[in-house]
Amino acid sequence: MNTVVEGFKLMPIENYIVLSALLFVIGILGVLVKRNALVVFMSVELMLNSVNLLFAAFSVYHNDTSGQVIVIFTMVVAAAEVAVGLAILVLTYRTNHSIDINLLNKLKH
Amino acid sequence: MTLTNRSKVVSNKKFSFWEMIYLPAIFKGMAITISHLFRKKTTVCYPEVNRPFSEVYRGLHVLKLDDQGRERCTACGLCAVACPAEAITMVAAERKPGEEKLFREEKYAKVYEINMLRCIFCGYCEDACPKEAIFLTNRTVPSDYERDGFIYGKDKLVETLDKRVDVSKRQTASVLEFKKDKHHKHNQ
Amino acid sequence: MEKIIFYSLSTLAVFSALMVVLSKKPIHSLLYLLLCFFTIAGHYVLLNAQFLAVVHIIVYAGAIMVLFLFSLMLLNLNIKEELQKTVWMRIIAVISGGLLLVALVGVLKGLDTSAGPMLASTQIGLMKNIGNVLFNEYMLPFEVASILFLTAMVGAVMLGKDEEKVVKK
Amino acid sequence: MSNEEVLKQFLEKFDASDLHASESFDMLTITLNTGRIHDAIKFLRNDLGFGFLTDICGIHYPDAEKQLGVIYHLHNLQENIRIRLKTFVTIANPNVPTVTDLFAGANWMERETFDFYGIIFDGHPNLKRILNVDYLDYYPLRKEYPLEDPTREDKEDHFFGR
């Protein structure tokens, strides 16, 4: 694969910026619009990924490996978050029989 | 609870170390299965090879003729009575003069039908027959596409003189001994 | 060539990301998100960050999304009507999201990107380089991350533990 | 323990007035009133060691006054002795106390008896048909029902034989 990819030029960094921004905003929209906690979670993952992409792009452009290492850390955090988050979700489902986030307002009252 | 002095506990649920680690038993099992790879196969390749049936097999019925080609059945109805599945139907008729070559007794079965779909091949008809007329044989009932095809009339049941079915292996030694006595009316 | 690949991947990414939000059924959102992750992996490959691409697939597609799918199945969501927020809420969300997009793009546009396009012959995305950096400069964060991971695992197990209902004495 | 001893001990507990004991093919048979059957079985189980319920089945005598009968076979495993208990009820009032509280295994046997004879076991936890379909409206093993339903027409089909 390195033989194939090495022939490619990199796209200008602006393209990655715009793409990441788009994905990030779509993620935010998902968080804001959806009430299904699972989909909200997925949107959060989407946001994390857009940031990851930007990190990777910048790291390549500046020829600095740290960016990619940080992506790996982000993945670790994302995985941990998902593990705990889904466990909480399952628990709320057990008590509420729903994963509508509008029902998760018991602390408010 | 112990009721007798013959009991013995036979299950051992303790694992030894080698049983704990799974592998020896697995290898042993695999050795057993692989040892079968070259054994003689027990498959009977059916349409080419037929499994030999035992001589006393209870299969397709036959209505016997006597040595002169006369039907032995006298339509006494015992087989129909004995049949637990009620598979046998018969209509009796009087023998007319001139039919002595066809029927042995004065009364004969004009219609003799066995419904092979009802028949359970229990062998009671053979037991019940006092005239040595009906026997089961070690042939099987062939398959058919129509239910009609399983109602076996005299056309399918009665043996022909050129293709007689040997049932002597089904009969006891004393009967065979008795049959040698050609003076007796039954054996004529 | 790279332009075609980049733009088709980007279009697919944005489309599938949009579908994540727009799909009615959660399982469809999930599958679109999966598709989105694959396009992002494609971008990583374009950036010659192969290790990242593969790890991305293993972690996101192979583990996280499976977990999502798993909980989706277990929760047995036979919800007839789609859970949606009110129309007002949605309009507000779209407007604020759009504003954020404008702001983000505007801010990032102003960055100095004079480094310019270069050949992707860079080797920094290879496993060896990442490993070197990860286990030298980022040793401490790495270990901290592993502790975080362990904590998350323990937490998830504790949360997910069901109190024993049918107990044989 | 022989049949005589069992009978003796049994009669000490239950008076012999409306009770009939006989022996048929080496098995003690006691016929007693429906009201006392539960106590009798309990006594046999707890005090005489008949801890094993072999069988419950019904029987129908259309000519008798009390047409329907329930027959219990109990077994004392230690002494290896069997006993048969019988009780009869009328067809209008076919109620017999259940023994499911004494023997868990009586559950299906009583359901089967109910299914075939319509004997109602009072106190049974789940008395419904077991072998026949739920919507059957008669009790097929009673003697008034012939072996085959004469109104059935499909049986005259040529292919069913006869």
Next chain:
Amino acid sequence: MLYIIYKLVLITIILLVSLGIAMYATLLERKFAGFLQDRFGPDRAGKWGLLQPVADGVKLFFKEEYMPNTADKFLYILGPSLTMLVALLTSAVIPWGPSIFIAGTEFSLQVADLNVGILYVFAIMSMGVYGIMIGGWASNNKYSLMGAVRASSQMISYELAMGLSIASLIMVMGSVRLNDIVDAQQGWNWNVIYQPVGFLIFFICALAETNRHPFDLPECETELIGGYHTEYSSMKLGFYLFSEYINMFVSSAIISTLYFGGYHFPFIDKLGLSPNVAAIVGLMIFFAKIIGFIMLFMWIRWTLPRFRYDQLMRLGWKILLPLALLNLAITGIVILATQ
């Protein structure tokens, strides 16, 4: 351009060979099972039943296409397709043999020489669960759902131990490129000698990942009828059944690549054959090893009872995972000590 055409041809050949091997693996399975069980196996279609896979294929094609009307149509079709796709993808990075030289140009018998080869394999294997889960979920049947849940939890659990056993292999090899790994195993230097425990764990996990006996809980016919493919019929069912054999083929290829020297064999390497002959001999050796492993998979299947769900989890988490960790630690210590 020639390069791209060559790669396309190679991809086509590998796909066809995978499919062909998988097809005949079904026959081999039935024949082998038959011979282990004192029977002949299928012997009616063609000589020794050689046309049986064709007959099966034709039969599956002409079976009624059935779809439960409560099923999610799109996902219902996606499930088997995804399984098939994922099963075929892995074969891209396997080095099938040494390079062939034609007119001085090197043609490598490998579609893509990734420098993250093992990780690629691992990534694709971790995708295998989707097809089963989606298919099982979309059929809207309790048995299917149970099969899908079993499949996913089983595959996720065994991926861990598998990853760890691969990690210790990578530590020994110092590379994740499959070519490097194969080339390091010339002569008797097979990895199985250095990593016997790792091989055992990897093999058990490969059984679990391909849903083969004794880990075939997702589809165990006596409990879940057909598991995740209970509701499937016709060619969609065929895809599921077929992908199991492709998976088996690919897993065998990977096991022989990683632990059994790939296309190398002792003594034959030393014969000093010309490169092209060596390539062909290597290819044959590789396929012999693959078929050997496929037979081993089948042999195990026809010998052992299957695990129960909780026992399977116990084996994965409480036995294989600690064992793999221990193996990793010991490997690390030995490497440090010998450096």
Next chain:
Amino acid sequence: MSTENYTIIHPEDTDKHYTTLNLGPTHPATHGIFQNILTMDGEMVIDAEQTIGYIHRAFEKIAEHRPYYQITPLTDRLNYCSSPINNIGYQLAVEKLLGIKTNKRIDYMRVIIMELSRIADHLVCNSVIGVDSGALTGFVYIFQEREFIYEIFEEICGARLTTNIGRIGGFDRDFSPAVIHKIRQFLVRYEKALHEFENLFIRNRIFMDRTIKVGPISAERALAYGFTGPNLRAAGVDYDVRVASPYCSYNDFDFIIPVGTHGDTYDRFCVRQTEMWQSMKIIKDALDNLPQGDHIVREPFAVLPKKEDVYSKMEALIWHFKIVMGEIDAPKGEIYHSVEGGNGELGFYLVSEGGRAPYRLHFRRPCFIYYQAYPEMIKGGLLSDAIITMSSMNVIAGELDA
């Protein structure tokens, strides 16, 4: 293990979401047609309810309308894995009613046949445990021997599965030399096959894990539920009809009664396995000591006369007609006779009011009685346990539904 030991949650009084799973009527593991409706919490079985009667054939009603000898074919179809035991058990009951005493040769022949069919029965059950736990090969190895047993039956009586073996008073024909030869051959080859089968399973940890502590039942509960046969013996009660109330000269033979400890699936497997070894020993003994004598008791009022007499003598012919027409006048009385069937105490409760047919014939079908304990045995187990428990109980739909 009583119900008090469980915290039983009913679906209605908890907000927990339970699923129901229909195990049957046609499911690969039911090996027949009956239904278990399982209430499940994920993989765990919370409760079960059985529906049976799918193949109910009203044998008890039919039997009230049939002459005594025509009932034997009905008993074939109870436990069709060991129909000779049913046949002979029924014939023994009728002989007891009619007061026919059989000679030792008939007894020994019956013992041989019954033990052969016990082997056939246990063999199916045990190998099916293997199948349901996923190992088909052991099943195939040992099933060949079942075929061989059927060949022996075929040689004896002419039929393989629904044998209708024997007649009231003995057998329709004596053992031919081929039969003796085949039985001796069987004893040799079965020993090998059984050893092989045992090696495949009995100490294999996967199999032991699958079966130990699976579907357990304590001796008290088993007795309360009316368990008999291997299932009761697996729980630790050494009740065996062959020893408790010997029939057919069973007291001539010395054999041990294998018992288990906890009544779980492994115990049942081991008990059946040992019983097969014991059966082989009994067959060997019986065959070595097979006495001389007639193969049927010539009681003229109940047993068909010799064929040659029927052909030649008037009196014999009259008797022949009478018996075939079913006009034997059985004495009044009621009788309970039980034999040790493949699954346990197979009882025949026969009420005769005189006349040609039984007034009432009730079959005590062991399957029917112990299968009601199934929910209690599988509660709290997994689905796999439920299936393997069912196959180890050897539930046979024919016997279940009569």
